[in-house]
Amino acid sequence: MPSASCAGSWWAATPTTCSPASVLFVSATPRVRIAPSPTGYFHVGTGRTALFNWLFARQTGGTFILRIEDTDTARNRPEHTEGIKRALLWLGLDWDEGPYFQSERADLYAAAIDKLIASGAVYACDCTAEQIAERAKERGGPPGYDGYCRDRGLEPDVGRILRFCVPKGESGFHDLIRKDVSKDNNDVEDFGVRKSNGDPLFILANVVDDADMAITHVIRGADHVSNTHKYLLLWRALGYGPEPIFAHLPLINNQQGKKLSKRRDKVAVEDYRDDGYMAEALRNYLALLGWSPGDDREILSVEEMIAEFRLENVKSAPAKFDEVKLTSVNSEYLRALPVDELVSRAQAWQLDRWEPIAPLVQERARTFADVYSLTDFLYRTEPVIDQAEWDKAVRKSPGFAGILDAAATRYATIEWDAASIHDATVAAGTEAGVGQLGKAQAPVRLAVTGRSVGPPLWESLELLGRDRTIARIHAALERLQAGRATG
C-alpha cells in the first residue's frame, strides 16, 4: 500500500476521523437527492432508494432533488433521462428541484480539481491498467493501485489521470442504518478523481454536487458504503463544512441472493409496469423491503408511509425480491380499485367489451395482464385451446360430447341471460347423465373459452352471445370427431 508522501500536506490540520459533532449536525430543512445514471432502464433498487428519499423529504418538509449523474460522456444518452423521469413519475415520486445534469456542471468540478491540485491533495499518474496489474502481481499483494506515481511529480496535464493522495488515518463514519462503519485508510487506495481525458470521475462529481446542493442526508444503496470513505476524504480535502448524514439501504437481491442484474433478472421498473403491475402496489411492496411500520400491516397508503417511515427502522440485511409476493400485493390493490377505474386503467392491455363482467374478472385477476387472459375469449375469433388441457378434459369427462350436444340444442331456444343459461346447462348435464353442475359446465367452458378456469360461465356466455357460443360448441364437437378419427 502507499507509503510515500505526497507533495502537499493538506490533511495535517484536518481531522481524519468522523467527528461526533458532524453526525449531530441537522439542517432545519433536509435536502436529499436521487442520483441515477442514465443507463437505459430504471432499476427497482433505484426505485426503492428514490422512494425512501422521497418519503423522508415529504415527511420532514425537506427537498427532494433529482440529479442525473451523466459524467461518463461515452455512455450518456439524453433520451435515457426521459425514462428516468417517466419511471419516477409513474411511481408517484415527484421531485422539487432538478433534474440537474452533471454534464452541464463541468466548471464546478474543474474548480474543485484545481483546488485539490493547489493543495497537493491529488497527483498525476500515467500508469496503464496493465502496469498496475503487473506490479500487483509482482509484489503478490492484492490488486489495486499502489501509489506508484505519488512522488514522481508529474504535471497534472490532460492525458494523465489525477489520483487522490489518501492520507494515513481512518475514515470510518456513522450510518443511520448500519451504525458505525470503520475503515483504515491503508485499505483505501489512491482513487482517481479525474480521467485522463479531463472528465471528472463519479466520486468527485458526487461530492462536489452534494456540497453544492447542500445535501444534508445521503440516502443510497449499500453498494456505496465503500465509496463513502473516499467521499469523506474528498469532502474534507475540499474544505466543505459539516458532512451530510449517511444512510445506506440494504441491497435488493434476486432469489439466489445475488445482486439483481439486468442480464438475468427482471430489474426494470418499466418491466413491471408493462407486465400489468400497478404503481401503487410496486411502491407498497418496495417500501416493505427493508422497512416495516413495526406492526402487522402489509398494505399501507402513501400517506401512512410518509407519516410513519423512519430511516432508523430500516434493516441492514439485504432482502430478496419476491415477485410472487409482489403479485399478491398487486392483487389486493387491483381488487380495491373502483370498477370503472379498473376498466380504464386496464385499457392499455387492449381489452374490449369486457365491462359487463369486469366485477367478476376483478376478483380473479392479479395483474392487468391477467385481466386480458381472463377475458381473451371475448376478443378472439376462436378460443385458443390447449391440446393437453383438452385431452385431459375429454378423458376425465365421459359425458363430454353428450353435454355439448345437449347444451347447443337447448341454448338455441332459451332466453339469452345468465339465469337461463344456467338452467339449460343443468338440464343438458342431466340429459347426458352428469348430475353435478361443476362437471356439466366444464366441457362447455373449455369449448367456448378454451380454458378450464375463468370468470363465472353464465355471465361470460351471455356477454359472448348466443351465436358465437353455439358455433364454438359445434366446433368443439367437430374437434372431438376429428380426434376420434385419428386417435
Added chain:
RNA sequence: GGCCCCAUCGUCUAGUGGCCUAGGACACCACCCUCUCAAGGUGGAGGCACGGGUUCGAAUCCCGUUGGGGCUGCCA
C-alpha cells in the same frame, strides 16, 4: 486474495434482556363455501445458522466459527 458488511419460517418481516412453548404476511397443504377459478373462512406444516461466553434470565449483549453479500474500474 484484501477490506467492509450482514445473519428470525422457503420469501418479506415483528421482536431492541423477562410479555416468545417467537407474532404476521406471501407461498404451500387440508377442510368449508362454491358452476370452474378466485375471493372469503377454519385449521396445519415451517424459523431464531453453529459454538462459546455475559446474565437470575438471551432471538435480543460480547467473542469465535460457518454461511451469504458488497466493494476492490480512467462505470456510476
